[in-house]
Amino acid sequence: MYIDAHSHLDHYSELDLVKALEEIDNYNIYTITNSMDLESYNTNNEIATKSDFVIPAFGIHPFRAKQYVNDLNELLPYMEESTLIGEIGLDFNNIGEHEKIAQMKVFEFFLENAKNMDKFVNIHTNGTETYVFDTLRKFQCDKVIIHWYRGDIDTLYKMIENSYYFTINSEMLKNDNIIKIIEAIPNDRILVETDGPNGENYFKDRVIMPREILSITRELSEIKNMKEETLKNLLIDNFQGILKD
């Protein structure tokens, strides 16, 4: 059994999705499929009917915030029905002040309600780590999964102090800082992700398939100097902690 705590199954092409679901079922990969918006969530729900290993999450990605900022209350029923919330967060790359404000509003709306509903949130940070951390503290959100951490080590320590979970992916494993990051994250707060199929469109030329979680898990076990089986069990324990909490 494996876990993939951050994926976007609705982004696979029709053909790749068939293969992806086969891999998920063959390797028993429990997969959280995040949503970018309402349409994406509906597709993820439909995909989830095809495999018991697929867990859909509802969220409005920062890239879609401006389309929803004026209709936020309509999103509440979807938050209620979703096991956990994702993908939400902040990303201020290449956007103007208006869109930043929209992102902040949407993010705060989700955090306030996720806190009230006592649900885990799957968080996108890309250069916004300190804003994200401050906003999480403002709403006293502590059921937090940080996806693909790319920030400074001080903010990482603050997040760790607040017991957040972190998902490690193959891009992070290539980074020179990864040893520092992995050493800092306590064993009971570590998770893995593919961010398939294309890392939120950062890798247009490459399709990440679910079975890549096998090599990510193996590489992580080497870095952590742990038997692969021990790490797999640890990841499953951590994942179950999130789902039952």
Ligand SMILES: [Zn+2]
């Ligand atoms: Zn994502």
